[in-house]
Amino acid sequence: MPDDLSWILNHLGEKRDADNNAVIPPIHQSAMFCFETVAEMRRQLGDELANPFYTRGNNPTVEVLRRKLAALEGAEDALVFSSGSGAIAAAVVDTVSQGDEVVCVAGAYGWTAKLLSKLLPRLGVAHRFVQGGQVADFAAAIGPHTRMIILESPSSLLFELQDVAGIALLARERGITTLCDNSYATPLIQRPIEMGVDLVAHSGTKYLNGHSDVVAGVLCGSAERIRSVFRGPFMTLGACISPHDAWLMIRGLRTLPIRLERTRASTRVILDFLGAHPAVAKLHAPPKPMCNGLFSMELKSDDIADIELFCDSLERFLMTCSWGGHESLVFPMCALSESENYVPGRDRPMGLIRVSIGLEEPDVLVADLEQALRKLV
Ligand SMILES: *Cc1c(COP(=O)(O)O)cnc(C)c1O
DSSP: OTTSSHHHHTTTTTOOOGTTTOOSSSOOOOSSSOOSSSHHHHHHHHHTTTTTSTTTTOOOOHHHHHHHHHHHHHHHEEESSSSSHHHHHHHHHHHHOOOOOEEEEOOOOOHHHHHHIIIGGGTTOOEEOOOSSHHHHHHHHHHHTTTEEEEEESSSSSSSOOOHHHHHHHHHHHHHHHEEOOOOTTTOOOOGGGGTTTTEETTTTTTTTTTSSSOEEEEEOHHHHHHHHHIIHHHHHHOOHHHHHHHHHHHHHHHHHHHHHHHHHHHHHHHHHHHTTTTTTEEEEOGGGGGOEEEEEESSOHHHHHHHHHHHOSSSSSEOOOOSSOOOOOEEEETTTTTTTTTTTTTTTTEEEEOOOSSSSSHHHHHHHHHHHHTTE
């Protein structure tokens, strides 16, 4: 059964016999790889995506990670980038040309939205954000110049879902490339390629690595699409991952299933507690089968002073951005009000507090939330 989950995580892509039978793949911390003969060099340079020559393109440690990520997503191939934003930008730049339009779900990750609204207009590429997640919402938004549709289901602040399979089918009929940001669900919960999506992107920084010590991005797709991205933006923009970070990510990936299992179980306990608490007005989370450890909450009081009191009182939750690591976090949106990246009106509701549940004992987290909420009533 060579493609079951534990085979992928423990064995796939690892060449132990070529590495002194090391159980753990070595970090190939080398910028380039040399050849014995001109003929061999010529042969390998014929396919730089498959052969390590220069680490911006391919590296044996990164290659192990690529094989595992492609198999997890059910894709023919994968590329690993130095960030999730780098992966998404490379996919978009490879797909569109001057005069094209990108249709993107409203509420997509902030820097995805900014790529479309700030950078692409300078290259003559238009965009449109779509409210709603139904096929009809997207059918109404696409036009003759639509070249690409970007989905993020669930989204990572309000956890809105889109009809991924339906929209992918619509796009395929019109010759439009689809990309789905699958950072939230991970391939353990949703495999967009099996739903007809062309390209799957990840912030590897979140659940895939899961230890808050690497910033990385992933792009999965058909061999043909991945080769096109590789020859184009991947090699020219050069947002490759370092061998050391790839090695850390291989290590993080080994425990993805048990990390998510623990996180999902804890999150159910915490959502039940918060849902019943008189100081909590509203919870935003995906439906249970898709719910991992990231959700948002709104307090009954929308007074910023109360949000600050609650967040400042937490002792076990760290206050910062990002999510998907072993440690629990809160991110109050009201902290963004003076950020240079904050766009009033377009941006998120100020009363929202985003919570990422880590691997701590759930009753420790509940007790911490309890004592912080008690200050409000
Ligand atoms: C963090 C994030 C990204 C960007 O990933 P980086 O690794 O931070 O560049 C993209 N999409 C989603 C949903 C994210 O949460």
